[in-house]
Structure formats: structure tokens, C-alpha cells
Amino acid sequence: MTTLGVDVRVAVPGFVVEASFSARGGITALSGPSGSGKSLTLAAIAGTLRPARGTIVCDDNIFADTTAGVHMRSQDRRLGMVYQHAALLDHRSPLDNVALAVRQANVAMAKETATALLERVGLGRAMSAKTRSLSGGERQRVALARALAGEPRILLLDEPFSSLDAASRDSMRSLVRSLVDERGIIALLVTHDAQDVTALADHVVVYEPGRTVSASG
Template structure:
């Protein structure tokens, strides 16, 4: 199963420009609120019509502006799970699931409904209404209703946003297992880098309506390529930089020069240093530092520091570590390995 999306859409003052080609089981759309993630899903599902472009699902053209193809949502065989699940409040669990199978022959609806109840472990809840369900139960009912329609592609729009943190952590591995069982290609929208990393084998990062980085999830985290992608994947330390030679960059705001393992691109604009990668015994890129504060988290410490020659008006850098690794005082120097310098060529 493959999905190809190349679309543009203007909505008020907002412009969406997305290119995405994937045959991965779960592809994530990662970005901040308002970046165009949900709008992209709506265009794939046929809820919104792009201004131009093309959408192809496993060889079937869903939309093509030049050929004037625009299949209606019911013909696309795409399942859409909304953030709040959109269950019918006056219907029971069974009735909600049966609604998903309404396009199937009558004789098949009941068997499909029973199949979904067993698959989603909803036995004993059949006669309950949405208001009587927990958040996790409501999510499973919404998934069952969507799967009952036999979709070829699943679109999940922030499927954990309505759940508390504990339940979210419990349900993420369950959802991944379920999606593996049903064998449907999935596109999942999230604003959480942890959720994207755990669930998605491929990632498309959106910033201001534009896809700024696409690739295998681990590769995107290792080499985000843009400041926006580095920030969205959790990099705390970012600064403008300029290329000095093939393996040296200068960071004026920090007052340092960094050696890199990868060749420095000619169009370098910034660097990123992830907060977990500093170490007082690392010999590479080792500079004098001065303490600038600290923040305690439930299981980690964040020590803030500035380089000795750093611009006083620039932000302090973050050094994050497990609680048991916190030093009694800030070391005089910190280093970071050359392979851990992120080279960024776009804002």
C-alpha cells in the first residue's frame, strides 16, 4: 500500500504546501498547532478540496486538479478518526459500530460488528452509551466504527489528545499492536515528538503549512536539516552559525567554533546541540562554561549554562541528565562529540 500526496491549499490567510510519499505502515505528521496537520488529513479524506495537486492511494487517484478528479469521501475508502472521536451520543456501542458498516450488505453488518467488538476488546460494553465510557473505551469504539467500514487507509487526528497522560502512555502500545493486526496503512497526526517516535516509522514535519522534513523517523531525529524540524524533535540549543571550512563552524552568539563529523554544507544557517549529549569528559568541542541556573524535573535535572565567551544577551544552553548523574557543581568545561553537532540548512 502506498500513499502519494502533493497538494496546495489556501484557507483564509493560511497556505498549505505538502509533499509526501510513503508506503510505511504508520506515517506521522508532526507539528505545532495550526501548522496544517489536520487540514492535510481532511484533504486526503475528501473533506477539504485542495486548490491544486494530486493524491494517489495504492494506484487509485483520489484527487487530481489537472485531470479534474475529485472522488467524494464515501468512494475513497478512507477511515477518519477525529480528535474527540465524534461518537453518536444517543446510540449504544453496538449501534455506533454498526453505523460504520452501513455501506455493507445487511447480512454482513452484524458479523462485521461482532468482529470489531472482539478485535477491540469491547465485550460487555455493547449496550452502553458514549457518556458511560472511559476515554480509552470511547477511543476503541471510535476505532471499531471506523474499521467496520473496511477502509484502505486510516487517518488518525491526534488520537490521544482527549486522554490524560497515564492513559495515553497505556494506550499507545495497544494502538500500535492493533494497527499491526488490522494491517491498514495509517497516517497519524500528533504534536508530540515522543508519540511520533514511539508509533511512527516515517515522519513528515510541518511548519507554517509547509513540509520541512520527511524521512524515516530515526533519520529525521538524527538529522533534522532545518531549525524548525530540530526544534519540533526536541532540540533545546539552537543558534545561527556560519561555515568556516569542511569540518568547522562558527557560532557567534555562543562565542565558539565547533568541529563536525559530517561535512559542513555551503548553505549552513544554524547548528543544534541536543541537551542530553554534553559531557564533562568528552574531549571534542570542549569549552569553558559558567552556570546559569537549574530546573528539576520528575526524573531528570536540567542544568543551564553559558559558554565563557558567549554573548550575554543570548539564551543559556540546556544540559539534561538523569537525577543520579547530576554533578555536585557545574563542571568548569563541557564537551560534545563532533557527530552530535546538528547541521541545519533551513530556518
């Protein structure tokens, strides 16, 4: 089973967050008010932001260790990420969006994997649609399929439901639940919505502005 250990200080101009927690299997919610530093923590785990101090370790891979000067590239961390706004490539089809993330040089095989994933998230018929014309819920499903395409060890979910209407939110929640269980991966879910925590979280890391205060579960 994959384990993730996070003990970092992440700083951006005007804001610092100290985060310390570990995660093992299932869905761990990072919960707290907006602006408490949850997404910054996620960015440090994703490797798009360098921590100011501390370590991030996933199994025997050191993602970041400021004392040793280690900073693994995002590309090498084997992560999947879903953002609040899907961040899809609107100029490519949903199928291409997912296929690009498959770690497979053979294009035909990558498309096969991507097709299976899109069918799994219920978008089998929208595969070649114009990405721009998809609804918000459909876009997040494509983003979820894309995040899983690289067979990640950790799925990072940054407020993935907050821009959805209630119906798509429910179906997206159960989709995340079943995919995480199927694949036996870790998911970190950043949310300020208590319902997300009740509905999904196996473990909870609670944030106050600027730091983590407790981990339970």
C-alpha cells in the same frame, strides 16, 4: 502494499499549507507545531476539503487531481478516521456506531463484524452501553473500531491521543500499533506530541507552519 502519494496545496481563509510526501505501510507521523497545517492535509486526504492545487493518489485511485478536475467522494475512498474528540453518534449504542460503518447491507452480519471489532479493542462488555456514558478512552476505542469497520486502506488519526489521560494514551497507542500491523494498512498519525512519534512512528513527515519540510524513515 498500499501506497499514498500526496502533493497538494490546501487553502482555507487566512491559511495555506503545502504538503508533499508519500507513505507506504506502517505508521507515518505528521509531526509539527499546532497550526502548521497537518489536520488540513488530513482533511484533504479524507475528502472533506478540496485541495486548491495538486494531487492525492492511493495505489491506482486518484483521490484528487486539481488539473484533471478529479475529486473522489469521501465515501468512495475507503478510509477510516479517528478524530481528537471521538465524533461518535451519542444517540446510538457503541455497537450501532461501529456497525453503521461496516460496508455490508445485511444488518445482522454488520453487527457480527462490529461485535468482533469491539471485542478486539477491549470493549466487549460495553457494546450496548449508553455511548454518552463511556469514558474518553472508551470513546476513542469505539472510534478506532468504527474507523476499521469499513476495512480501510488508510487509517487517518487526527490527534487521537491528545484528549486522553496518560494510562489510556499508552493502551490506545499499543492498540493502534497492533491493529495497523495486523491489517497491514497505512496509518497517518497527526500529532504535535514528540512521544507519539517516538512510540509509534515508522516514518515521519515534519511540518513547519504552512508546509512539509522533510520526510524520513
